[in-house]
Structure formats: structure tokens, C-alpha cells
Amino acid sequence: MRKISRLGYEARLGWSLVAPALSVIALIAIFPLGWTVWESLHLHELRMPWLGQPFVGLANYVEIAKDPRFWAALAHTAFFTVVSISLELLIGLFLALAMNRAFRGRGFVRAAVLVPWAIPTVVAALLWRFIFESQGGIANALLVDVHVLKEPMVWFIETSTAWVPVILADVWKTTPFVALLLLAGLQNIDLSLYEAAAVDGANAWWQLRHITLPLLKPAILVTLIFRTLDGFRVFDLIYVLTGGGPGTSTEPVALYTFNALLQNLRFGYGSALSVVIFAITFGLALLYVRGLGVRLGGEET
Amino acid sequence: MTSVAAPPRPRRRTAGISWGAWLFGAALVVLILFTLFPFYWAIVASLTPDAALFRDPSLWPQQIILDHYRALFGERDFITPIRNSLIVAGTTTVFCLFVGTLAAYALARLEFKGKPLIMGFILAVTMFPQISIVSPLYLLLRSLHLIDTYPGLIMPYMTFAMPLTVWVLTGSIRQIPKDLEEAAHVDGATRRQSFTKILLPLAVPSLATTGILTFIYCWNEFLFALSFTLGPERQTVPVAIALFRGMYQVPWGEILAAAIVATAPVAALVLIFQRRIVQGLTAGAVKG
Numbered sequence: 001m002r003k004i005s006r007l008g009y010e011a012r013l014g015w016s017l018v019a020p021a022l023s024v025i026a027l028i029a030i031f032p033l034g035w036t037v038w039e040s041l042h043l044h045e046l047r048m049p050w051l052g053q054p055f056v057g058l059a060n061y062v063e064i065a066k067d068p069r070f071w072a073a074l075a076h077t078a079f080f081t082v083v084s085i086s087l088e089l090l091i092g093l094f095l096a097l098a099m100n101r102a103f104r105g106r107g108f109v110r111a112a113v114l115v116p117w118a119i120p121t122v123v124a125a126l127l128w129r130f131i132f133e134s135q136g137g138i139a140n141a142l143l144v145d146v147h148v149l150k151e152p153m154v155w156f157i158e159t160s161t162a163w164v165p166v167i168l169a170d171v172w173k174t175t176p177f178v179a180l181l182l183l184a185g186l187q188n189i190d191l192s193l194y195e196a197a198a199v200d201g202a203n204a205w206w207q208l209r210h211i212t213l214p215l216l217k218p219a220i221l222v223t224l225i226f227r228t229l230d231g232f233r234v235f236d237l238i239y240v241l242t243g244g245g246p247g248t249s250t251e252p253v254a255l256y257t258f259n260a261l262l263q264n265l266r267f268g269y270g271s272a273l274s275v276v277i278f279a280i281t282f283g284l285a286l287l288y289v290r291g292l293g294v295r296l297g298g299e300e301t
Numbered sequence: 302m303t304s305v306a307a308p309p310r311p312r313r314r315t316a317g318i319s320w321g322a323w324l325f326g327a328a329l330v331v332l333i334l335f336t337l338f339p340f341y342w343a344i345v346a347s348l349t350p351d352a353a354l355f356r357d358p359s360l361w362p363q364q365i366i367l368d369h370y371r372a373l374f375g376e377r378d379f380i381t382p383i384r385n386s387l388i389v390a391g392t393t394t395v396f397c398l399f400v401g402t403l404a405a406y407a408l409a410r411l412e413f414k415g416k417p418l419i420m421g422f423i424l425a426v427t428m429f430p431q432i433s434i435v436s437p438l439y440l441l442l443r444s445l446h447l448i449d450t451y452p453g454l455i456m457p458y459m460t461f462a463m464p465l466t467v468w469v470l471t472g473s474i475r476q477i478p479k480d481l482e483e484a485a486h487v488d489g490a491t492r493r494q495s496f497t498k499i500l501l502p503l504a505v506p507s508l509a510t511t512g513i514l515t516f517i518y519c520w521n522e523f524l525f526a527l528s529f530t531l532g533p534e535r536q537t538v539p540v541a542i543a544l545f546r547g548m549y550q551v552p553w554g555e556i557l558a559a560a561i562v563a564t565a566p567v568a569a570l571v572l573i574f575q576r577r578i579v580q581g582l583t584a585g586a587v588k589g
Contacts, residue, residue, distance in 0.1 A: 010411045010412055010413055013492060014413035014416070017406060017411075018403075018404045020403060020404070021400050021401055022419065024459055025423070028456055036436055039436055039437065091332070094328065094332075111571065111575045113332075115336075115564075115567075115568050115572070118517055118521075118571040119564045119567055120520065120563060121523060121539075126543070126556055126560050127343050130342070130343065133551075136358065141357070172335065180579055180582060181582075181583060183583075226428075233430040233431065235432065236523040236543075239527075239543070254430065258435070267440065271436045274434070274435065275433065278429075278430055281428070281430050
């Protein structure tokens with residue numbers, strides 16, 4: 001009896017302590033999400049208030065399905081996400097393996113790589129924009145010096161070359177985060193496994209493939225989730241670096257939605273785009289969690 | 302945690318420094334240079350006259366001037382966005398820490414049904430695409446006349462700051478041993494006493510780390526600040542820098558000076574609290 005009442009007391013106390021935080025989150029995140037869905041079913045042009053806000057059913061979604069600029073934006077987002085995350089995982093894994101060893105200056109390396117992660121994305125984008133800006137910029141000068149380029153080029157005028165600074169900037173900014181998540185995973189691996197393998201004469205490459213990578217799988221998957229979802233909502237970086245240009249050829253879905261909402265003031269259509277982005281992100285997260293069997297932390301084991 | 306030894310590598314001990322080690326070192330040096338170069342280059346450029354910026358750039362500064370920094374705090378009034386950012390990020394962080402500590406304590410220390418569900422919910426909200434709530438928040442703030450005000454930024458910032466604070470703080474408090482609190486309970490202390498007298502003092506470092514992380518996220522935020530402000534009066538640092546315009550050309554010297562100023566406090570926090578930040582970030586995110 002006493003145990004039950006103690007549990008009842010803990011439950012009541014627990015919920016009452018969690019309640020303020022949960023209600024803040026519900027009020028400012030969940031309630032607006034419902035509102036977005038409601039908006040998306042209406043025609044709502046802030047520029048044309050005389051139209052009112054009539055219910056239009058799924059008309060906005062039908063428009064999205066037929067909107068080539070949306071599909072292009074989706075393709076840009078997917079391209080950006082896949083390319084930058086692949087690079088980040090590769091370099092991040094290398095960095096994590098490096099930081100997991102003891103060597104002189106390890107603390108310095110860890111601090112140095114953490115700084116790009118911590119600065120505003122807008123600043124990171126501007127630093128890289130400046131490096132690639134104009135034919136007289138440093139990127140051109142260096143690339144001509146080492147004979148990669150014959151003559152300076154204008155990076156932001158063509159789609160294929162405009163992606164280079166965008167992806168470089170993202171890799172530069174986010175690889176540290178990836179490396180840290182992977183490093184945390186590495187530090188959970190039992191060292192005696194390596195000792196046993198070494199006794200059996202296994203070389204470093206064999207150990208990496210048969211011990212490190214399989215045991216690192218959970219950390220890699222968690223990193224993949226975080227980064228995929230981040231990639232799909234990329235906004236700041238491209239807003240500053242290319243503005244979605246040239247034309248709209250590097251425009252990601254978040255930027256397209258932002259333009260529909262706050263440039264064109266099409267709140268019905270923009271909200272429908274928001275719902276689509278949310279659904280895609282949610283679907284991806286679910287896919288990772290269910291399909292790949294990722295277990296996210298939180299519950300005590 | 303710091304003394305994790307390298308996995309033993311057989312058959313190489315006698316060969317002195319192996320090829321692998323050389324390659325590893327070289328790759329690491331390249332990575333570090335890649336990481337530091339943009340900062341170095343921005344510092345050099347922020348000290349260079351605009352006219353010389355794109356004319357035959359040299360890796361070493363040719364001439365050092367402070368004009369850009371002077372212009373930044375003179376005619377450009379960069380103090381205003383800094384003040385705005387400090388107010389918005391600071392208020393959000395303090396409020397989130399206050400409310401978040403209660404929640405984190407419950408989630409880390411109390412046993413009750415629905416806890417995994419709450420944790421899952423909070424994690425889900427941290428993964429929310431911000432853009433998906435811009436439209437209702439805009440309409441809501443507009444109808445409350447809060448567009449272009451501090452509360453009009455602080456409220457939206459809670460959407461990501463609150464779940465982040467609760468999540469990191471819960472992970473961090475879980476790592477504090479329970480023994481002292483349990484001993485106090487045996488001696489008849491109430492939950493309130495063990496919380497305020499024992500856990501809270503022990504949790505000061507956790508609170509500091511979480512506060513720093515939350516502050517950095519708020520300081521760096523761009524989409525909400527861009528959407529919910531109208532002019533320089535209430536713009537935060539990232540928005541102000543991104544929208545820098547000159548009369549005839551892009552004022553790169555000033556932009557980079559501003560970038561350095563905006564980066565310096567965050568970089569300093571990271572360099573000082575590096576180890577704690579890493580622990581805070583990865584606590585709860587990855588488990589074995």
C-alpha cells in the first residue's frame with residue numbers, strides 16, 4: 001500500500017513539474033502546427049484581403065503537385081542533403097577516429113573544429129561567400145596558383161559551380177558536430193575487443209571494418225537522422241550564399257516556402273508547403289526509427 | 302574520458318613512425334587548415350581597405366586599417382543588433398532554464414508512467430522544421446501586435462529553445478549520482494529539500510552548460526528573426542549582417558568586421574567551455 005501511494009505521489013509531482021515546459025511547447029509549437037494545417041486548406045492572400053479566407057479544400061496541395069518550382073526545390077534539397085551528409089559522415093568519421101586517439105594537441109584540435117559549429121550559420125555562409133566572391137577573390141587566386149583553374153571564374157553565375165561554396169560551407173560548419181556524435185559512440189566501444197583482435201593478428205583496417213564500424217552503427221544512424229532532418233530544412237546557408245540563385249536553381253524547399261509566405265504573402269499556399277515539408281521530415285524520421293531500428297536515447301536502460 | 306588509449310596496432314611498433322601515421326597526421330593538418338582558414342581570411346579582410354579586397358589578394362595582410370570596425374560601431378550602429386540579440390537570447394535562455402530545470406528534474410529523478418512518451422515528444426519537437434510554423438506564428442504575432450518586438454521573438458524562440466533545454470538538462474542531471482539525495486530521503490528529507498539543498502548545487506555546472514548551448518542556438522537563429530522583424534530597430538545580429546547593404550557595392554570590409562564581432566563571443570564560450578559543451582551535446586544523443 002505504501003509503495004503505491006509513494007508512486008502516486010511521484011507521478012503527481014512528476015507531471016506537475018513537467019507541465020509548465022510541456023504547456024509552453026504545446027502552446028507555441030503544437031498549436032501553431034495545427035493552425036498551419038488549417039491555413040493550408042484555405043485561400044489566404046494577405047495582399048488581397050478582399051478575397052477573404054474561403055475554404056478551398058485540397059486545392060493548395062493540388063497546386064503544389066503541379067508546381068514545377070516546388071519539385072525543383074525538392075530536388076535541390078535532396079541533392080544538397082545527400083551530397084553534404086555523405087561528405088560530412090566520411091570526414092566526420094575520420095575526425096572522430098583521430099580525436100579518439102591520444103596525441104599531442106588533441107584538445108586544440110577538438111576546440112578548433114568546434115568553433116565553426118558554434119558560430120551563426122549566416123556568418124559561416126558569409127565567410128564562404130567572401131572566399132568565392134568575385135573573380136578577384138581568394139578561392140580563384142589560390143586555385144589559379146595551384147593550376148586547378150586556368151583563369152579566375154565567376155562561381156555564383158552557374159548552378160553547378162554555385163553548389164560548390166554551398167556544400168563546402170555546410171561541410172565546414174557541420175562536420176564537427178558529426179565528428180562529436182561519432183566520437184561519443186566510439187568512446188562506448190569496449191577497448192578489450194581491439195586487444196583481442198590484435199592478439200589474433202588483425203590489422204588496423206580489419207579492426208575498423210569488423211569492430212569499429214559495426215559497433216558504431218547506432219551512433220552513425222542517429223547522426224544520419226539529425227543531419228538528414230537538418231539538411232531538409234536548410235535555409236540560412238542558401239539564403240545568404242546564393243539567395244537560391246542563379247534564378248531559382250539552388251532554391252531549397254524552406255526558402256521557396258519562405259518566399260511564398262513572406263515575399264508573396266500567400267499564406268494558404270505557403271502553409272500547404274509548410275505542411276508538406278513537415279510531412280516529409282516526419283516521414284524520414286519515422287523511416288529511420290522504424291526501418292533502420294534506431295534507438296534514440298532517453299529511456300534509461 | 303580523456304585517457305582513452307589508441308587501439309594497439311600490431312607489427313608496426315618497430316618501424317618507427319609508419320606511413321599510416323604520416324598520412325593521418327597530414328590529413329589532420331589539412332583539416333585544421335581548412336577549419337581555420339575562413340576565420341583567418343575574414344580577420345585579414347576586415348583589416349584591409351575595401352579597394353584592395355579583390356585586387357590580387359595576398360595571403361598576408363599588406364596594410365592594416367581599423368576603419369571597418371570604426372564604421373561598424375559609428376555610422377552602421379551595430380550596437381543595436383547586438384543589444385537586441387543579447388536581450389532576446391538572454392531572456393529566452395533564462396526562462397527556459399527556469400522552467401526546464403523543473404521538467405528535467407522530474408524526467409531525470411522521478412518514476413512515473415508516460416516518461417518515455419514525454420521524452421519522445423520533446424525529442425520530436427527538437428526535430429521540427431522551423432519553417433512549418435512560420436505562417437501561424439506570423440499571423441498570431443500580427444494579431445497580437447507583436448511583430449517587430451522583443452516578445453515577438455522570444456516567444457517563437459521557445460519552440461526550439463525549450464525542448465533543447467529540457468533534453469540536454471535531463472541527460473546532464475542523469476549523470477549526477479543519486480546517492481546523496483537518496484541518503485537525504487532516508488534521513489527524512491522531502492523531495493523539495495533534496496532538490497534545493499542537494500541536487501541544485503551539484504547541478505550548477507549542468508545548468509551553465511545547458512544555458513550556454515541554449516544561448517548559442519538563440520544567438521545564431523535566423524529564420525524567425527528574419528520573418529518577425531521589420532527593420533534595423535529590432536533586428537538581431539545574424540539578420541543585420543545578412544542584410545548589410547552599401548550605397549554602391551557590397552561593404553565586404555564591414556560585413557566581415559561584423560562577422561568577427563558576432564563570432565568572437567561564441568568562439569570564446571566554446572574555447573573556454575569546450576569539454577563541457579561536448580558532453581552536454583552528446584549526453585542523451587548517443588548511447589552504447
